Amino acid sequence: MSKPHQITAIKGMNDILPPDSARWEWLEHVVRRVMAAHAYRNVRTPIMELTQLFTRGLGEVTDIVEKEMYSFQDRQDKHGDADHLSLRPEGTAGLVRAVAEHNLLYDGGKRLYYLGPMFRRERPQRGRYRQFHQVGAEALGFGGPEVDAEMILLAVALWRELGITNWRLELNSLGQPDERRQHRAALIAYFEQHQEQLDEDARRRLHSNPLRILDTKNPAMQALVEGAPKLIDYLGEASQKHFAAVQAILQASGIEWRINPRLVRGLDYYNLTVFEFITESLGAQGTICGGGRYDYLIEQIGGKPAPAVGWALGVERVLELLREEGVQVPEPAPDAYAVITGADAVAPAMRCLQALRAQGVAVQMHAAPGAGDAGMGSMKSQFKRADASGARYALIFGADELAAGEVTVKALRDGGGAQVRQPLADPAAWAGSLKSPADSKH
Structure with missing residues (x-):
């Protein structure tokens, strides 16, 4: 009888084994401690949702929805109908769906966090896997700039507790939908005048999602992008005031940052403040945490309108950064x-x-x-x-x-x-x- 071939894990989906699993447990323990200190409470949502949640919430022309989601049709029921399902590619949409479905904001705003696996079908590389893990913090039902700043300071507190020092904070404001529409029109007009310099991705996005062209990694397009109209120049008085208030709180808290007018994030649901924490220690995968305000997402997925802001960090990238910075993680041992x-x-x-x-x-x-x-x-x-x-x-x-x-x-x-x-x-x-x-x- 021939020996059966050995079955291995799916490419880009990794086993986490001792002693490495102890590093994960330690990080999760620190996360829970920091979240508790800021009065954030845990939410656990399914790893599978209706595909419609992500197409409606993230945007149909985002890279995640167009290229990266694991989606399939469920078995048909007795009427011949079948749901279209997807493994969650990120955590915010599912959390917001749960908040809306269970009417969690009936008695006021909520501070929540999640941690768990996400799934995207992309080319595995250092710090980027097909099954990866995120920690996310979300504050829903609060519209003021002080909560944007609190969210940023929450991440800073986590870096300090973990012992991570090699990071920088970048900020931008995406304004409100009407301001983005004006900027969008200006962007399209600008890039149409330079179509011969656009790569294939940029041409595809030109009329569907021109803001994402600003986030290109193509070196040949950097000069063109630098000269593009800046969204911050289209902000109205209220958006400018909100952004200034966030910066004032950060300054009072001793936090350094720089404004990056090209910071747009990869999802359609953001408005007003967006931010990223970036490190130089991980090569191309330098973003270790990112987020911003998303005041219209709850309504987009069918809930009652409510403001919200949040962030997510990549657990694998943070663990890799801990190694690069030489942070000593306690090794478990029996007494x-x-x-x-x-x-x-x-x-x-x-x-x-x-x-x-x-x-x-x-x-x-x-x-x-x-x-x-x-x-x-x-x-x-x-x-x-x-x-x-x-x-x-x-x-x-x-x-x-x-x-x-x-x-x-x-x-x-x-x-x-x-x-x-x-x-x-x-x-x-x-x-x-x-x-x-x-x-x-x-």
């Missing part, structure tokens, strides 16, 4: 490792370990290395594994200890190998001495 000298010690040892775990002590138990092994291995080999586990203590369940109703606690990291015996009958009485200093703070 103690159980060294078991014989089969007779297994049952009393496990009873003791369960009691210790109930007191919040993390304990790793030694086990026989293979199926059918008669013994637990030599003391030397067990201590070697105990040391490799990172545990601060070894718990020795030997014949002498069991005969005395005790367990030996030996220091592996501090105390120069000092050891003391503790009673097996009452693990709760000495469990606290095994906890790491970090555990005692919580």
Whole structure:
């Protein structure tokens, strides 16, 4: 019988395995702590939505909808009808759909956040995958510039908690729809006069979404784009006042930024303030967080009109940036490792370990290395594994200890190998001495 070929993961969709998964868990823990400090509450939405949510919310002529979504037709029901479904390519549209569907704003604005996997069918490369993960923060029901600034300061607080220092903040204002229409007309007229300099993408977008031409990465078009009409010159008094207020709050908070008139973001739902956090450490994938105000999205997907602002960051890119900046992420390790000298010690040892775990002590138990092994291995080999586990203590369940109703606690990291015996009958009485200093703070 021939051996079946090995099945591997889909290209661009990665397994996250120990020890790397510990970095993810640490980052998620920091995110939750920072969100809680700013009174943002977690929302979890399905990874699959009706395709219409994204075509209506993100815009039919965006790259995501045109090229990158994983979309398919569901099975037909008894009437022959079938829904068109898509794996979510981003998190805001689904969150806004949930807010509208469940009328979450009935009693006022909400500060919410999400984290989880997103899906886009694009060419996998460093920091860009087909299944990738985002953290997003959204404040809905608030229209003032102070919430735009709060959203930016929330991201800054997260960078500080993570230990990331290599970033810069870029700002722009997209104004309101009527102001963008005037700018759009000026853009089309400008680019029509220089059609011979436009690449294929720019020609395709010229009449459908000319604002996206400003975001081109084509070096041959940079001079042309630099000379294009700037949206900021078309802003009315109210939009200018809103943008100035955001900048004043950032300045008062000691945050540096620069205005980038070409910053347009990739989705159609933005208005007024838009922003990006950019790093020079990740090459082409330099944007680690981006967002802005989207006051019309809730109404676009069928909800009651309400203002909103938010951002999303790429988890993979942030983890890569942590590596580039040399940020030390805590490695998980048990408080103690159980060294078991014989089969007779297994049952009393496990009873003791369960009691210790109930007191919040993390304990790793030694086990026989293979199926059918008669013994637990030599003391030397067990201590070697105990040391490799990172545990601060070894718990020795030997014949002498069991005969005395005790367990030996030996220091592996501090105390120069000092050891003391503790009673097996009452693990709760000495469990606290095994906890790491970090555990005692919580």
